[in-house]
Amino acid sequence: MSSGPGAAVLLSPVTGPPRPVDPREPMVRLEDQALTRGDGIFETLHVLDGTAYKFDAHHARLAASARTADLPAPPQDVCRAALALGLDAAGPGSHDPSRDLGAEHSVKLSVSRGVPGGEPWAWLTVSPVPPQTFEARQDGVSVLLLERGHDPAEDSGMPWLLPGVKTLSYAVNMAAVRHARANGAQDVVFTTSTDRRILEGATSSVVCARTSPGQPPTLVTPEPSRGILPGTSQARIFDAARRHGWGVDYGPLHPRDLLEADAVWLTSSVRLAVPVTRVDGHPVCSDPALTRTLTDFLLGRAGS
């Protein structure tokens, strides 16, 4: 797996000041509620040549998660200061061998509720993007469709279920990826149990494209209001696609829509746009030129 983070920064309290720490040293007490209850929130950011992409969108989603989960979010300027410290302390980043975009880091910013009776705190880790991510971008991934067992749309009016909150309680997401790997695939797309509607990946959004000769492509993603975590990468791709005159549309999407699409991706901050090559063993169309354009959309490199 990874060789661990290159750098870490503590925010304790969450309002700072940020303090660089050695990521190989133990920092967390055994009764911390992020550890004992998965009780916290997080964001993962992509840094390219020292610039954090979609910083505002990530901070806005962290603040929204914090509100629903009754946690404080570190202020924007404190996050930026922590990020600068972390990047200073981190190694030089890694380069994608198939398309060198620059020096890449993955940054994870998390907030814990802290020890019982104590104060919430936050931390940030900076790691070089691992080789598996570069391989996934280039070779794509095969996915299994796995039922999530309930329709997350049902959660929408129930704040105690933390709808739309990116919590640290990811045990099921991780179990689903392990299940996929044990069954010959590499990743997961969750569906509802009732009508097998496409939801999202374990740690990504699902985007597919329909193309016709001489026409701009149309991108489709599941309805964002249906209890799915709002994807910052999906949103940025759609914004750029709109500016380029492409069609953008919202589901419902079903398994056959993925099989009949001209391209399907899992989109997420660090992996960017990863082509889906197979769904439950069935081949899915890829479009390397479109993948490159979506990547450019994400990196703000597409001319208009």
Next chain:
Amino acid sequence: MSSGPGAAVLLSPVTGPPRPVDPREPMVRLEDQALTRGDGIFETLHVLDGTAYKFDAHHARLAASARTADLPAPPQDVCRAALALGLDAAGPGSHDPSRDLGAEHSVKLSVSRGVPGGEPWAWLTVSPVPPQTFEARQDGVSVLLLERGHDPAEDSGMPWLLPGVKTLSYAVNMAAVRHARANGAQDVVFTTSTDRRILEGATSSVVCARTSPGQPPTLVTPEPSRGILPGTSQARIFDAARRHGWGVDYGPLHPRDLLEADAVWLTSSVRLAVPVTRVDGHPVCSDPALTRTLTDFLLGRAGS
């Protein structure tokens, strides 16, 4: 809240040997997957005068959680050795002022997947039982009925959803308790959204009693096969009740069943049998003599 654990013991690797550590010292790295993903499992045990109750049942459930979650469980003898070390290092325990059962400790045994690419590890913390637990046993708790947003029975055939696994990903359980407290109640009973069937508490099982003069009581709990975490306390109460010639029955239970019951409890290892006094603000019958008997069932103190 609590003053923190009195003692802690590390199992790294999970096969031991157990090593006492200072619970006030940081022990966990910032990239540990229990911290970053809630990726681990746990059990909470009740210790009375140095004896861990239901040890075998807890270890069996930990082993079952470990199998489904693809984690190792520390062997029984290692857990017992860790428990003995933890109790040696812990303070003298606390005494319930309304009914002194002995010196009481709460013990939490957890397993983490560890850092990426590293080894799983486990830890055990020992704390005196807090005063709030004694108050809940004596005064009972008011509960809110909160929909869980899906029927966990749907999860049963889907191992990637970790059905029946007591994971560290408890963010929703904790959010539900906070929601109840913000709305004037003290605890939660989850229901299905579809038919408002009673499921379980946030960290407990639901048991209710029906009584008629001159007859042994009948205890009822929701069907254990419906995706609910199997309660070790509920199981022990039912075993003892059967031996005493009581009726024991399995739901479905609906909100009106709680309101019409002669007594309702939240049962869990350390809180034992906590009377439910109100459901969504409506008063519920209590039966202090039955509460005492259920407590005796749990502690193996009821003659037959």
